[in-house]
Amino acid sequence: MSGKIKIGYFADGPWSHNAFNLLIEDDSIEIAFIVPRTDSKDDTLKVYAEKYKIDYIKGYNINSDEFIDIAVKYECDLFVSMSFNQIFKERIINLPRFKTINCHAGKLPFYRGRNILNWALINDEKEFGITVHYIDEGIDTGDIILQRTFPISEDDNYKSLLNVSFTECATILYDAVKLVQEDKVKRIKQSDIHPVGSYCGQRKIGDEIIDWNNSSREIFNFIRAISEPGPKARTYINENEIKINRAKMIPQAPSYINIPGQIIGKTESGFIVKTNDSFIEISQIESPQKLKIGDRLK
Numbered sequence: 001m002s003g004k005i006k007i008g009y010f011a012d013g014p015w016s017h018n019a020f021n022l023l024i025e026d027d028s029i030e031i032a033f034i035v036p037r038t039d040s041k042d043d044t045l046k047v048y049a050e051k052y053k054i055d056y057i058k059g060y061n062i063n064s065d066e067f068i069d070i071a072v073k074y075e076c077d078l079f080v081s082m083s084f085n086q087i088f089k090e091r092i093i094n095l096p097r098f099k100t101i102n103c104h105a106g107k108l109p110f111y112r113g114r115n116i117l118n119w120a121l122i123n124d125e126k127e128f129g130i131t132v133h134y135i136d137e138g139i140d141t142g143d144i145i146l147q148r149t150f151p152i153s154e155d156d157n158y159k160s161l162l163n164v165s166f167t168e169c170a171t172i173l174y175d176a177v178k179l180v181q182e183d184k185v186k187r188i189k190q191s192d193i194h195p196v197g198s199y200c201g202q203r204k205i206g207d208e209i210i211d212w213n214n215s216s217r218e219i220f221n222f223i224r225a226i227s228e229p230g231p232k233a234r235t236y237i238n239e240n241e242i243k244i245n246r247a248k249m250i251p252q253a254p255s256y257i258n259i260p261g262q263i264i265g266k267t268e269s270g271f272i273v274k275t276n277d278s279f280i281e282i283s284q285i286e287s288p289q290k291l292k293i294g295d296r297l298k
Helices: 013-024 044-052 065-072 116-122 158-181 216-225
Strands: 005-011 029-035 078-082 100-104 127-134 144-151 233-237 240-249 263-266 270-274 279-286
Touching: 005 013, 005 158, 013 029, 013 044, 013 078, 013 158, 029 044, 078 158, 100 158, 116 127, 116 158, 116 216, 127 158, 144 158, 216 240, 216 279
Parallel strands: 005 029, 005 078, 078 100
Antiparallel strands: 100 127, 127 144, 233 240, 240 279, 263 270, 270 279
């Protein structure tokens, strides 16, 4: 294909803002309409739509006859999804001539599903991926257009991975749109990478509770995985909830049996807590009561 490509943009949040800015600056790309999440509280895309005179369509089930009747009138070449939360079904997927693509902050075929950056940290991954793929009727199972990986260091946490993703998701999505536009896509079937892949479920209220019977490494990863701007890890003392935003591994901490969850020491920045195998430092703590050595966290 050559010439201008017309897209419909299904999007929400910071991920989509950066991508929009790249797309709108390219004179060969026309954004015909923007569809935000139905429950979106983010007005940035609405402001962009008003500025660039783009139709802003909110409140529809995208698979409904009503929305299909609206979308077909735009005669889009491609639909693009970025941080959108509705499931695309066959009719809407296949409406544009070049179908529908999605940007996913996961290294497909692994880490399909939800809350991928959190799960990557929890699983102690040394890198995470960002993938642009065609949407099919599965969950993140369509053919891959582009995929890039980024390292995870010991100093990384949820916020730092988000910051990388906000920038890199935009770049890879734009690059993928250009490949489609220029008819240069080399599709990769996910089954050619792995026959099964893996899925991650959405994290919900209650999933923030620390299990002190886990290893120090597991707890370290858990705390950094849901640190700010996430919900922060939680534990309890005397029925009082404590929030923990930061943990630190103790080099050469010995492995021995003791009481998991007990505070066994104090540091300049926090406390030392026994885990199943050794101990760990916790800091940036929000607690309704003063913590002291000997307290037992649950």
